[in-house]
Amino acid sequence: MIDVGIIGASGYTGGELLRFLSKHPKVEIVAATSRKYAGKPINRVHPHLQDLELEFSDVDIDNIDADLIFTATPHGASMKIVPIILEQDIKVVDLSGDYRFDDIETYEKWYGIKHEGPLDAVYGLPEIYRDKIKNAKLVANPGCFPTGAILACMPLVYEKLAETFIIDSKTGVSGAGIKPTSVTHYPNCSDNVIPYNVTDHRHTPEIRQELSREHPVNVSFTPHLVPVIRGILTTVHTFLKEDLTPKELESIYAGFYQGEPFIKIIEEGEMPRLSAVRGSNECHIGCFETDDNRRAVIISTIDNLVKGASGQAIQNMNIMFGFDEKTSLDIPAVHP
Numbered sequence: 001m002i003d004v005g006i007i008g009a010s011g012y013t014g015g016e017l018l019r020f021l022s023k024h025p026k027v028e029i030v031a032a033t034s035r036k037y038a039g040k041p042i043n044r045v046h047p048h049l050q051d052l053e054l055e056f057s058d059v060d061i062d063n064i065d066a067d068l069i070f071t072a073t074p075h076g077a078s079m080k081i082v083p084i085i086l087e088q089d090i091k092v093v094d095l096s097g098d099y100r101f102d103d104i105e106t107y108e109k110w111y112g113i114k115h116e117g118p119l120d121a122v123y124g125l126p127e128i129y130r131d132k133i134k135n136a137k138l139v140a141n142p143g144c145f146p147t148g149a150i151l152a153c154m155p156l157v158y159e160k161l162a163e164t165f166i167i168d169s170k171t172g173v174s175g176a177g178i179k180p181t182s183v184t185h186y187p188n189c190s191d192n193v194i195p196y197n198v199t200d201h202r203h204t205p206e207i208r209q210e211l212s213r214e215h216p217v218n219v220s221f222t223p224h225l226v227p228v229i230r231g232i233l234t235t236v237h238t239f240l241k242e243d244l245t246p247k248e249l250e251s252i253y254a255g256f257y258q259g260e261p262f263i264k265i266i267e268e269g270e271m272p273r274l275s276a277v278r279g280s281n282e283c284h285i286g287c288f289e290t291d292d293n294r295r296a297v298i299i300s301t302i303d304n305l306v307k308g309a310s311g312q313a314i315q316n317m318n319i320m321f322g323f324d325e326k327t328s329l330d331i332p333a334v335h336p
Contacts, residue, residue: 004068006029016311024328027334070095089187097202122136153167160214169221191222196225235299265285303333311329
């Protein structure tokens with residue numbers, strides 16, 4: 001058994017961490033912090049967790065005795081507390097963007113924040129960095145858009161079959177977080193598709209960084225907000241260096257992700273669907289269509305709150321402590 005704490009447990013990602021961890025046979029949740037809701041039962045904020053007998057607390061991080069802490073805190077907040085946690089010999093999975101970048105200047109440029117506590121971290125994409133995650137003290141959980149995009153592109157990068165990727169993603173409203181805004185207000189986002197940060201979204205350099213580790217590639221990324229609650233559907237357009245049939249592309253992806261418990265290759269004739277991953281830690285990859293210009297189209301789907309955030313964070317925790325990677329995460333999605 002390990003003791004686990006969650007800093008910032010009242011948001012959507014905090015709720016998902018609690019949902020999965022509460023069913024984990026090797027985890028005891030020793031702290032779920034929230035300044036706003038301190039002393040209130042968890043189910044007052046997360047009504048789907050009626051049987052979780054736990055209250056929010058507002059405790060100093062120096063007083064959390066745990067083996068691992070999830071920091072589900074806003075960008076800029078994690079950097080102020082993660083170094084303190086690590087000094088207590090507690091492992092950390094950080095769900096913010098504060099430790100995802102190799103180059104601090106890149107982070108500061110794209111996030112507009114001066115980094116106060118630079119540290120070396122392992123990028124927490126298990127399908128690519130599993131061996132490094134096993135021995136990590138600090139894991140930087142990937143962003144939701146980068147998770148779907150990187151997984152959809154990586155086999156072609158690894159095989160050096162393409163070097164330019166145009167990535168178009170559609171995301172559900174929960175990706176904007178629990179605090180409502182004018183954009184996420186129901187009358188504004190319902191019956192609408194809203195492109196935003198069309199050429200300068202801060203997840204662009206994160207995607208580019210990870211795809212360029214094998215060799216440099218060109219990445220352009222545009223997100224859209226769509227009127228669904230959960231999910232990200234990513235459409236990747238790229239131009240292949242050689243002629244490949246859809247079946248050959250499918251075979252390349254199936255081989256690259258062979259044995260991966262949460263990657264499902266969708267066979268020809270079917271398309272990845274948001275409803276087929278909702279509530280699960282799976283990433284579905286499919287389409288594999290090509291045209292006479294050697295353009296290939298690859299589509300991936302994930303639940304932005306699970307594989308795109310909390311589920312992947314728990315997957316990383318399982319790897320860090322030598323648990324079966326699927327523990328508490330091996331559940332089917334909710335469809336329809």
